[in-house]
Amino acid sequence: MQIFDNLRLTPYHLFFLFVSLLYSFNVKAKDLPSPVNKVPIYSQQLVIEEWTAGLDEPWGLSFISDGVALVTEKKGNLLVITRDSKKKVIGVPSVTNKGQGGLLDVALDPNYSLNGWVYLSFSDMDKNNPEKSMTKIVRGKLxxxxxxxxxxxxxxxxxxxxxxxxxxxxxxxxxxxxxNNDHLYFGIGDRGVMDMAQSINVPNGKIHRIKTDGSIPEGNPFVNTFNVYPSIFTYGNRNPQGIIVHPDSNVIWQTEHGPKGGDELNVIKSGLNYGWPKISYGINYNGSVLTEFVDLPGMEQPESYWTPSIAVSSLDVYVGKMFPEWNGHLLVSALADQSVRVVSVSDENYLSEIVLIKDLGRVRDVTSGPDGAIYALLPTKMIRISR
Ligand SMILES: [Ca+2]
Known part of the structure; x- marks a missing residue:
């Protein structure tokens, strides 16, 4: 027991250390989320109608008023649509419609009825290097x-x-x-170069926060760091395609495409590292190991994750009278899984979920409509889900 004498550790101390370690591992294991599986399918009668047909890869959807919505088409169109009409808005920015890029989201200012601002995200071409592009955010008025x-x-x-x-x-x-504090949040995916998500010197693989006029909020986490994008709010994000601030709790919920497996539902908080590609519940598309870690110190865990991937796309919060039991629940859309899910959350915690619709086509966006129905974008149409 020479070594114990030198360290002044008695067997009693060692036993105490052992029990502490065991306890901390147990707590750790309990904190890790488990994958979503065996999700019940909503079995009540639903009415699913085609609301507008003849759309070409619609990407973003936002209602101006009851019965009138703005919809983007990836190839570069912004449309004002009603149940039976489509009008193209003239003069929207030109986009790089390449791969997953194009005209992407459309959103209305929280005070739209007073100020008329409409926000767009899209892949912008570098005029000097037309093969290069990056996500850009603008606002304008109709x-x-x-x-x-x-x-x-x-x-x-x-x-x-x-x-x-x-x-x-x-x-x-x-x-x-x-x-509610004049902040605008948006994500930029890692652009397929995964290690860049860990660097705050580049804009990709991040959630950004700006003011609605484009200025940088004083409270942003990296405003005093040299040579970074001051709009960066979080990093280590692979490809965030859903983000919403919950109206009851102000919790920022985010959905993020994983690689093969490991699609994430995250709670977004200022300055934190969401781990990509250092930690992941997914593997490479070819089946090889991407990272041996699902958990590392200083990196955030998702609240839940989907393995196999559902290809989680967009996110909204349901607010309405048609489905009162779902008020405050998240609406989650999925591409590969061709589903809309209703996810029950409490404050910052994931509770459970159900599948609302399935196998009608890849669902790019979902929103809670002004009339209480749920609207979703499929590859060529917009549908209305009611009871
Ligand atoms: Ca993550």
């Missing part, structure tokens, strides 16, 4: 005349440094969400 609807008063809110534009066609993010 001007209506008897003949047309035009996009006017455009302001650029976020644009990356030209050196950070990339020539891949992957992982642009890029839903737009607002809180």
């Amino acid at each position: 001007s209506y005349s008897s003949k047309s609807i035009t996009w006017e008063n455009e302001e650029v809110l976020f644009q990356a440094n030209p050196k950070d534009y990339m020539n891949t066609g992957f992982h642009f993010g890029s839903r737009i969400a607002f809180d």
Whole structure:
């Protein structure tokens, strides 16, 4: 027992150390989420109607008023649609429609009825290197005349440094969400170069936070760090395509595409590292090991994750009278799984979920409509889900 004498450790101390370690491992194991599986399918009668047909890869959806919605088509169109009409808005920014890039999300200012601001995210081409692009955020206003609807008063809110534009066609993010304090949140995916998600010197693989006029909030986590994007709010995000601020709790919920397995539902908090690609519940598409870690110190765990991947796309919070039992629940859409899910959460915790619709087509966006119905974008149409 020479070594114990030198360290002044008695067998009693060692036993205590052993029990402490065991206890801490147990607590650790309890903290890790388990994968979502065996999700019940909603069995009540639903009415699923085609609301607008003839859409071409619609990506983002936002209601202006009951019965009138703005919809983006990836190839570069912004449309004002009703149940039986479609009008193209003239003069929206040109986009790089390549790979997963194009005209992406559309969102209305929280005070839209007063100020008329409409926000767009899209993949922007570098004019000097047309093969390169990066996610850009603008806002503008719709001007209506008897003949047309035009996009006017455009302001650029976020644009990356030209050196950070990339020539891949992957992982642009890029839903737009607002809180009650004039903040706008959006994501940019890792653009297919996964290690860049860990560097705050580049804009990709991040959630960003700006003011609605594009200025940088004083409280952003990296405003005093040299040579970084001051809009960065979190890092280590692979390809965030859903983000919403919960109206009851102000908790920021986010969905993120994983690799093969490990699609995530995260709670987003200022300055934190969400782990990609250092930790993941997924593996490489070819089946090889991506990382041996699902958990590392200083990196955040998802609240839940989907393995196998459902290809989790968009996120909203249900608010309405048609499905009162789901008020405050998350609506989650999925591409590969071709589903809309209703996810029950409490404050920052995932509780459970059900599958609302399945196998009608890849679902790109889902939203709680002004009439209490749930609307979703499929590859060629928008559907209305009611009871
Ligand atoms: Ca993560």
